[in-house]
Amino acid sequence: MSEDRYKKGLEMLKMMHPKSYGELADNLKDIAPDLARFVAEFPYADVYTRPGLDLKTRELVTIASLTTLGHAQTELKSHILGALNVGCTREEIVEVLIQMAVYAGFPTALNAVYTAKEVFEELDNGE
Amino acid sequence: MSEDRYKKGLEMLKMMHPKSYGELADNLKDIAPDLARFVAEFPYADVYTRPGLDLKTRELVTIASLTTLGHAQTELKSHILGALNVGCTREEIVEVLIQMAVYAGFPTALNAVYTAKEVFEELDNGE
């Protein structure tokens, strides 16, 4: 049932993004609450729960995609945190970003590295 | 030395892409031989040989990036083969492509799945 799907997605979201969990729904509640529901249902309940690929790899391919898009630094930040939450190391994340210089070009890869740097510094400062 | 770097890159390229190995250099030899050399040297000698991420994961993040770019179906085909060569399963590759519907949109993900389908069918037909 749809209700279960929504709950399943929220749990996944909560597990992968404990810090930002809730922020999305809050931000969207007045303008597009259904989009917040869709985020829980489609990416988190339908896709991230699928077998066939572990969550660490799922987060790393998401990071590669967001880096390549180039304009989604806020979501990239959130998925760098998500990658750390599911067990990726900082080094693994940075390796993905360096590799993106080959496929998306150096400026795009550099932007993503600067975003990762912000995330790591915020973590080191206990934010 | 540069000579060694080139050889190291060619070996990596040969190992990851045994079938298409040589094609790149052939295709570029009259028009841009240095670009063929750069491909061996930078992506294959400098990046793919780095520790910190196994080749399976490296190929999956490349597939995510090429899918997101959307216009690089020939290279995507080559890296789907490369992913299989370094030990990824068809299922893992398809999982990455399905996940891309979330980040790059459905049309872009569908295009990549059709490209994967071509690769798999060519393999099944012994091409």
Added chain:
Amino acid sequence: MSEDRYKKGLEMLKMMHPKSYGELADNLKDIAPDLARFVAEFPYADVYTRPGLDLKTRELVTIASLTTLGHAQTELKSHILGALNVGCTREEIVEVLIQMAVYAGFPTALNAVYTAKEVFEELDNGE
């Protein structure tokens, strides 16, 4: 229930794309059947059935998005047909494509117009 959502999506898909209805599922059945299901469920059951925007406008904004992406000519073709199916005129579709020259640039708009031309010619030839 999910079963109902899938059926609702398929009906929408069938109504908007009677010709290509079924092709998607056929094409994906061996490689990514779940992606075909997701297409029915998320875009067609969740999004296109929403009130607040008529189907004609929904198809025209989709055409604007696919034109801007630039690399999704197959999907663009399908949505130009879809736009005609829900009552848009050829002139309205072409107006959207011309306007895209401003926002996505002339080459991208021209590519989309050539795609529309193919669709219109196929229709005129009774294909």
Added chain:
Amino acid sequence: MSEDRYKKGLEMLKMMHPKSYGELADNLKDIAPDLARFVAEFPYADVYTRPGLDLKTRELVTIASLTTLGHAQTELKSHILGALNVGCTREEIVEVLIQMAVYAGFPTALNAVYTAKEVFEELDNGE
């Protein structure tokens, strides 16, 4: 005559974007005054005045294109205001943005929704 074309474009621009009318010319006057003139002449005198599509639909397809580009949030903001000025409702605009999750991906759609949120809040605060 070119002079008339420029005046016609400025009037259209003034009608669709009364608040930001003049800002563009001011911003560009020292660096690229001809580009300001081109904006008045090509998009506003040549394209937006064309029959065949009402201004509400024209603004919604522009919003779809700018959302899909992903990196043009300032122009997106301006066209969300423009859409409201020509009679679109907030709900119609948000429907377009939600639909973009299907074609441009969730992160790109979410960025656009956050931009719309800013515009709506500024309007509600009388800015």
Added chain:
Amino acid sequence: MSEDRYKKGLEMLKMMHPKSYGELADNLKDIAPDLARFVAEFPYADVYTRPGLDLKTRELVTIASLTTLGHAQTELKSHILGALNVGCTREEIVEVLIQMAVYAGFPTALNAVYTAKEVFEELDNGE
């Protein structure tokens, strides 16, 4: 007057693209004749005739932009020919494409080099 602007654009187009001159108008005459007119008027009468940058440099920056877009290979082909027509050498064009590996990534640069290769081979075969 607009009539003069159109004629000025057509002459520029004819000078820069003698072979494909006329094709554009033919291709668009039934579907979007105004877009053909806009192409003559805005890019060719308004932009390419501007002082401040010679035509060789104008064609090379256009080639850089089309390469970076990635999905506009037909227009890229036309501008590689245009670049040769205004005096660029094959070597200069290829240098631009190689440099694009840095900014748009290797796959995108490689696609453009293959497009250039086609153009050069067609010229060598007297097509």
Added chain:
Amino acid sequence: MSEDRYKKGLEMLKMMHPKSYGELADNLKDIAPDLARFVAEFPYADVYTRPGLDLKTRELVTIASLTTLGHAQTELKSHILGALNVGCTREEIVEVLIQMAVYAGFPTALNAVYTAKEVFEELDNGE
């Protein structure tokens, strides 16, 4: 040897970007020092030192590519400065940006012009 290649790249970087020289290495030293080295080695030692295209043209095509990407305003800023450093005039740079309205669309070109405006104002203010 690799050491020489790195030194050659750093010298090129220092000559083209005297102000920002060192910043890159500083910014990356804790997170991705090898990426800083790759920037010196591949773009600056391998590509910018190549004969066949003067540095002014190389910077202008880079500016065209970064404008087209749309999301790389920081790198665009750095290359507008670099273009001035190797002898381009402000007028030549602005001509490239205006021309990009044709190929990448008006919003993308406008963003780049605003970035150029910032660079020019900072220079005029002695920053």
